[in-house]
Structures are given as structure tokens and as C-alpha cells.
Amino acid sequence: MVHLHEDKLKELEIKANKIRQSIIEMLLEAGSGHTAGPLGMADIFTAFYFHILNHDSKNPDWEERDRLILSNGHIVPVRYATMAYAGYFPLEELKTLRKLGTRLQGHPEREKLPGVESTSGPLGSGLGQAAGIAYGARMDDKKFRTYCLLSDGEHDSGNIWESAMFAANNKLSNLTGVIDRNNIQIDGMTEDVMPLDSLRDKYEAFDWHVIDVDGHNIGEFVNAVEEAKAIHEKPTMIIAHTIPGKGIKEIEFDYLWHGKPPQKQEAEKFLKELRTLGGKIRSEHE
Amino acid sequence: MNQPVIYNVTQRTQGNMTNQDPKLSSKIFDEDIEKEPIRDGFGKGLVEAGERDPRVVALSADLTESTRTHWFKEKFPERYIEIGVAEQNLATVASGLANYGKIPFITSYAVFSPGRNNEQIRTTISLNNVPVKVVGAHAGISVGPDGATHQALEDIALMRVQPNMTVLVPCDSEEAQKATIAAAQHDGPVYIRLAREKTPKFTTQETSFEIGKAQIFFTPQEDVAIKAGIIACGPLLHNALMAAKAFEYGGIGVEVMNLSTIKPIDKKAIVAFAKKVGAVVTVEEHQVAGGMGSAVAEVLSGEYPVPMEFVGVQDMFGQSGTPEELIEHYGMGSSSIQKAVEKVIKRMG
Secondary structure (H helix, E strand, C coil), rough: CCCCCHHHHHHHHHHHHHHHHHHHHHHHHCCCCEEEEEEEEHHHHHHHHHHHHCCCCCCCCCCCCCEEEECHHHHHHHHHHHHHHHCCCCCHHHCCCCCCCCCCCCCCCCCCCCCEEEECCCCCHHHHHHHHHHHHHHHHCCCEEEEEEEECCCCCCCCHHHHHHHHHHHCCCCCEEEEEEEEECEEEEEHCCCCCHHHHHHHHCCCCCCCECCCCCCHHHHHHHHHHCCCCCEEEEEEEECCCCCCCCCCCHHHCCCCCCCCCCHHHHHHHHHHHHCCCCCCCCC | CCCCCCCCCCHHHCCCCCCCCCCCCCCCCCCCCCCEHHHHHHHHHHHHHHHHHHCCCEEEEECCCCCCEEEEEEEECCHEEECCCHHHHHHHHHHHHHCCEEEEEEEECHHHHHHHHHHHHHHHHHHCCCEEEEEEEEEEEHCCCHHHHHHEECCHHHHCCCCCCCEEHHHCCHHHHHHHHHHHHCCCEEEEEECCCCCEECCCCCCCCCCCCCCCEEEECCCCCCEEEEECCHHHHHHHHHHHHHHHHCEEEEEEEEECEEEEEHHHHHHHHHHHHEEEEEEEEEECCCCCCHHHHHHHHHHCCCCCCEEEEECCCCCCCCCHHHHHHCCCCCCHHHHHHHHHHHHHH
């Protein structure tokens, strides 16, 4: 089951790399924010905005659009960067992240920036909102799909499991969740802070369809989303196994990079690493 | 005041330029006045709101009948959503429904919603600015025998500090019905506070209701000089009216205002009221800290300071008892209101 042509895959991978660069630039400029999570989700955001979602960047409130709810609002730099590349607003605006008067708040706000769909940051609240949208859509026989991106750490929160029960009970097959399973949270590794495994067993016990994927394999991820569309009796949870800080060796797997931005010299080094694909090619910036 | 009198409110207020006739029940001061729980008014209003607008949906957290949401459920089963004992999810699912385009009413006891799910209401409803209507039933000490765990005494405070949130505290079932319909039509988040017990139904179908508008419900007869005013909300407003009537017999004029919208607060009416009455007593079934009285004090201290007394719960939790016992025990009964009025008049010198 291959849904993406090789050329399209290549194009998406290049796009994801550009988005990672923008994330480093934004965080450096902002001087605060989260680094590991946004880098880890760059491939999935690229897949959503440049292949999966039915959306229109020039008409963000289009009624029939697919909804993408970001539950773990702290990784919003990756959403902002991806939205800018997708044409929602000028790339230049990314530099305003976290600054007074910006539309790009430290955590996303629905009323500030068209297209972010919902206000989030306090963890555990996204799945319920996505379930509410999916429920409302089904009442009106709308065909759009609702996606909810979640972190693994926020599964410590009870609200998530309340929502998981609700979505399954109502057989919300128009709802697909995606867990960024990167195994880190602020205080350390998820399995040390509050063990979550097996997330698959937990969601299956809650009567969800569950798919495990490599969160950096865009082709595999797109296949999982297509599989979810074919499941009509229950909602689907895609557990996307990702590497926090993916693309920058020094950040990868290091939970200390969860909640801090790079300093200037670090940022230069990281950007070089991304631009040269880890030293494999020469960068035009050299 | 034990002597019931037929009192023609309409006649009394005619010709008074400052006040609209509130068209209250002619039996307002009678012992056999009709009583109905405020929550029943909500239940009826919700059905009516549902009839008027197909976008209205109702969510329940395992308390469908006691919040009186079951009438809506019977009439519109396809627009009724059971959430179970999960108030955080109650708020977040409603946020999603409203974000999509529905007008959700979320119903539970006030201790749980907006109590337990306060942060979800803050982030996903108020900050998100989506038109969810939070309905807190069984609010106040008059919940009675269930005890402190179920007596919400802080919900007005919790809700009025959230930007974008409108806060409504209806005084009887009739006003609750109108407030519910108005909330459905209001484009934004709303909190409606409901009480459990049967209480006097002293407003009528003709009594107007508008979000953000305070109303004078009692003005003493012209030959009785006004010494003070009472601002009240919720069912205790009736106790306040009884107290004012008793004062009138004693030759002391006390005007009474119904402040059923705590937010946005009717500054203009409150300041005009303070100017007229000179001293104010607030009456509410809520902690004095952060409640309706505090909201009035915030207005008056900035615009027109007058002596104030606050009738409400004084930084305590409730306990089991009958509603009447508890209202007396925690200092919110008619005698407490009278004492507060006497005290505030004394402070005027």
C-alpha cells in the first residue's frame, strides 16, 4: 500500500528539513520555547499540510476543511512554520514568535491566528475538543475529518482518558488521533516519570483502532492515515514513534531539550547540520 | 411582615421616571406565593431554546434529571449528549462542538462544573471564546442535606474572573427560563447559576430580562424616606424584598435591586442606585469573597463609594441541614439581612 510517489516523498522530506531550519531560527529569535518536540514532529506536520489535509490557506475558515487540533500546544512552532510554508501567512512573520502583539503566541490561540483551530497549551484538553468537533460534524453529516495531535506525556492527564472513552463510545470513526511517542517529558523519560506503556494496549482496551508507525517515515504515516479512513466502527489512534529533536544529533533523545531554545552559537551549528543534511552535502550558506 | 398583604407593585411604581415597572407577581409578599425550583425554569428554557435554534445541544455529566436537562433529552434525543462522570471532558467536548458551530449547554452541579473543570473552561471555552453555556446546578448553601461537598459557594467568583465569560444568577424559575433563552442567543460563553430547592416565583412572564441590565424590584412608597438599598441575586432576592417590605412598615425606606447579571455588570444602574440610596447591602448565597457583593464594591469604590455591608457566607464551608436552617445558620436569612441594613444605616450616621 503505497500512497505517495517517490518524487512527492522527496519533496516532502526537503520541505520538512526547511521547516526544521525555521524552527531553530524562530526559537533563537524568540529566546524561549520548546525545541525537541517541534523538531520531532516536522515530518508529520509536513505530511498533514502538504498531503493529507483538505484545506485552503487562503480561506482558513472554509467550512468543509479537515480540522487539525493540536492538543500539546507547546510544540506550536512546528505548526506555525508549516503553516507559513503552506501559505497561511508570510514566512517573515515567524520571527515574531512569542513577542508582544504577535499572532504567534507562545501557545496557540484560536482568536489570534486564523487556521490554528483551537487554543491549547494546558495538556490533556485536545482530544475532547477534537471529539466534540467530530461529533458535531457527524450530526450534520459533514464529510470532513478531524485529527488530533497529542504528546505522550500528556497521557498522564485524566482528561485524555475521559475523551478516549467518549470517542469510542460514540464510534467517532471520523476522528483520528496521532500520538507523538518520543518518550520524553519535562521531568525526564516518560517511563520514569509515569509509565505509559503499553499505549497500544491501553487504547485497544478503550476500543480504539491502533496503528504504530515510524513518525519520521512520511510514506508509512500517510498509509496509516489512509487505513484510519477505512475503519468505520471506531476512532483510530496512530502511535507515531518519533525521535525528539530529530535532525539534530545533539538534541536527539535528550529530554533536557524539551523546554529550552538554542543559544546563538548552538543555533548556527544546528542550522549547518540541517542545511548540509548532517554533512552529506554542501550548504548554499557556506 | 408575618401579615400577608396584597401589594400592587404595578400601581406603586407607576409614574416613577427612574424605574421601569418590573411587573412582578401580585402575590410577591403572600405566604401562598407559588414556588418552583429555579432549575425547573432552566429545564423549560432549554427546551424553548432548542425549539428556537437547531444548533442548541445539551450535554450531561450523569445528572440529567436533577439538572432538569431530561426534558430537553426527551424532546430532542438526537441533540442530547451523555458524557458520564467526566466534567473535564464535559467542557472540552462542548468546546469542540461550539468551535464547530453548535451551541452547547453543559450541565452538572456547580461544584463540578465550573468547579472541577475550571481550567478546561478557562482555556478551551473562555480564552478560546466559543459559545458554550456552562450551567451550574445545585449552587449555594440551600442544596441542604448533601452537605459541604455539594454546596458550591465559590462559582460566581470562579466564573466572573474569566474574560469573555458572562455570568447570570437568576432569582426565580421564571427568570431562569428567560436567562437560558437569552444565553442561547448570546454569542459567547455564559455561566448560569441554578438553585435546587423550590423558591418563590415572584417575577412574571411580563417581567423583562436582558443580559447586563439590573432592575429595581422594590421602591418604598413616596412618603417613606429612602435610607438604604439592597442589591441581591438568586433566590435570596425574595428574602431581601420581604425585608424591604418590613422596613417600609417601620417607616424606613429600602430600595431593592435585582442584579441577575453579575458580568458584564450594570455599572450605570449600580452607581445611580448608590447615589439614590446612599448605603448598600449586598445579598447572595455565595462566599462574600469574590462574589456578587465584591463585584458591586469594585464598581462603587471606583465610581461612587458608599457604606456597604455584605450578606453571604463568611469564608466557611457549609454542612448538612435543611435549606432554611442553613440559610439562617450562615447568616443569610431575613433577620440577617435586616441587621445588615440597620448596620449600614447606622454607619451613615
